[in-house]
């Protein structure tokens with residue numbers, strides 16, 4: 001397997017990342033929040049305070065989680081230079097959590113001044129996506145404690161450095177910085193965010209470098225480990241920035257839309273994965289198409305989330321069964337199905353009691369189509385209602401339970417039926 005690691009990644013050096021950490025040291029306890037307090041209470045509207053407090057709480061708890069979860073990475077990293085850098089990163093994450101906590105307590109008046117009370121007092125702001133994704137990061141740290149194999153380390157770094165830091169945190173920080181600059185408020189908070197962004201850049205560079213090294217050494221295994229992890233956590237990742245009750249005023253009051261945020265996330269995610277060297281356009285079951293723009297990818301993700309085809313399923317009614325969303329979703333299923341695991345000519349039919357039928361025609365790994373309508377003799381057929389289909393594809397419901405409760409009737413070739421779950425994972 002011929003691989004190409006981008007030149008920018010080849011230049012990243014663990015010792016240099018460490019040296020940059022020494023040079024860039026800053027103090028979270030010395031930032032002056034005097035003006036921030038005035039701005040927060042006098043220049044923010046109620047709506048802006050509500051939106052900002054929710055978003056910054058995601059960061060506060062996120063920083064706390066990454067600070068707590070990094071130590072098994074230090075143990076599992078094979079090189080001394082990697083271990084030393086990760087030790088500096090753990091200090092950074094603690095500093096970031098201290099910074100957000102100070103701001104929460106001194107500017108907003110949250111909690112009694114202790115970190116644990118600050119976390120407790122803001123817990124209720126956390127939304128489903130955040131709890132689920134960071135719950136996975138907790139479990140990943142446990143897995144890495146028990147198993148320091150290359151595959152587990154690669155997946156752990158993908159989740160931590162590429163997904164949490166490179167796809168969610170960094171684009172979110174940019175949005176926050178830009179919106180506060182536009183409003184020209186909270187200079188202390190902005191200074192902290194600027195420093196955090198510089199730290200995060202080093203962390204992400206470290207993750208990209210470690211994964212590129214693993215990819216060079218074991219291309220096929222590393223690519224599989226990364227893609228499997230990205231697929232596994234995709235719907236949780238995409239759910240993190242959804243505001244409570246899908247109320248878009250949480251972001252719009254601060255000057256950016258959900259689409260802006262998702263576009264930035266899609267762009268950042270693609271850039272990180274390409275920096276590792278992964279040939280995204282050639283990976284057969286890579287979970288999102290790269291031939292559309294980051295904004296279009298972001299818009300599709302939002303439409304699937306709103307329709308309950310991904311995530312917690314609490315956004316239904318805003319998009320519902322919009323034909324365009326349904327079509328792009330079946331195209332995504334066709335893209336994702338592991339076509340090399342079934343005979344050429346296999347058809348999978350969905351027969352909905354309350355929506356138009358669709359089927360997939362699979363001719364190997366490279367030729368997979370989603371077609372609206374009924375095929376006369378499908379290889380397998382699933383009869384169910386649209387909402388149960390949404391529960392199924394978003395893993396809110398287990399297929400066996402749907403069958404047992406009579407909500408889904410499967411029919412056809414038992415070998416393919418038994419494999420169905422695996423085909424879409």
Ligand SMILES: [Fe+2]
Pocket residue numbers: 063066092093096196200
């Ligand atoms: Fe951080």
Ligand SMILES: [Fe+2]
Pocket residue numbers: 066093165199200203
């Ligand atoms: Fe970080």
